[in-house]
Amino acid sequence: xxxxxxxxxxxxxxxxxxxxxxxxxxxxxxxxxxxxxxxxxxxxxxxxxxxxxxxxxxxxxxxxxxxxxxxxxxxxxxxxxxxxxxxxxxxxxxxxxxxxxxxxxxxxxxxxxxxxxxxx
Amino acid sequence: xxxxxxxxxxxxxxxxxxxxxxxxxxxxxxxxxxxxxxxxxxxxxxxxxxxxxxxxxxxxxxxxxxxxxxxxxxxxxxxxxxxxxxxxxxxxxxxxxxxxxxxxxxxxx
Numbered sequence: 001x002x003x004x005x006x007x008x009x010x011x012x013x014x015x016x017x018x019x020x021x022x023x024x025x026x027x028x029x030x031x032x033x034x035x036x037x038x039x040x041x042x043x044x045x046x047x048x049x050x051x052x053x054x055x056x057x058x059x060x061x062x063x064x065x066x067x068x069x070x071x072x073x074x075x076x077x078x079x080x081x082x083x084x085x086x087x088x089x090x091x092x093x094x095x096x097x098x099x100x101x102x103x104x105x106x107x108x109x110x111x112x113x114x115x116x117x118x119x120x
Numbered sequence: 121x122x123x124x125x126x127x128x129x130x131x132x133x134x135x136x137x138x139x140x141x142x143x144x145x146x147x148x149x150x151x152x153x154x155x156x157x158x159x160x161x162x163x164x165x166x167x168x169x170x171x172x173x174x175x176x177x178x179x180x181x182x183x184x185x186x187x188x189x190x191x192x193x194x195x196x197x198x199x200x201x202x203x204x205x206x207x208x209x210x211x212x213x214x215x216x217x218x219x220x221x222x223x224x225x226x227x228x229x
Contacts, residue, residue, distance in 0.1 A: 037165075037218075043223075044206075044220060044222050045157075045210070045223065046220060047217065047218030050218060058216050058218075060217060061217075094164055102152055102212040103152070103155055103170075104153045104170070105171065106155030106157075106167045106170030106171075106176075107165070107167060110166070112163075112164055
């Protein structure tokens, strides 16, 4: 079964760090284009970052220089390292698969989401 | 960064048809592919339409997509109570960023 399972969310103080994980099954993260999307409480979806098969990474301006997307092919897992967190980063974070670049086939597999709360 | 503009809400009676617009620019919708997602409260989004107008396997043909210039449209025919959800458009931008729409809540009267 093709599946994504996120973990690593939680409560963190402003200025703190958190690393999210997204374990894939039924397909390989290394041969797909992987994306993180977040949704703040009561808000719409926001694209956060994408990692392409060749290793190229893309980031939203709101997270650039603070977040790092990466993958571990041996564990078939996608990561999002989040540093210097602020209250504006509070959201449910989803990982998703894009079978091709630039969302041509759309984000066809999504995880269930993991909640990040930044508060003192 | 860019945001795609959608109406906050649309509503109609069961059996009627609705359309949801998604307005962007030449650097995003005008140059790239649009996909649409359905999201129920507390759950992950689900892909409805990709490549502007194609449906993944299992998506009813009551859902359709189109694109013209810098705008895209999601259509739902024969509205059902089970269609009450939030709908989001998304595309890529030539600035090498993803861009989501503001989201639309569909209400079945």
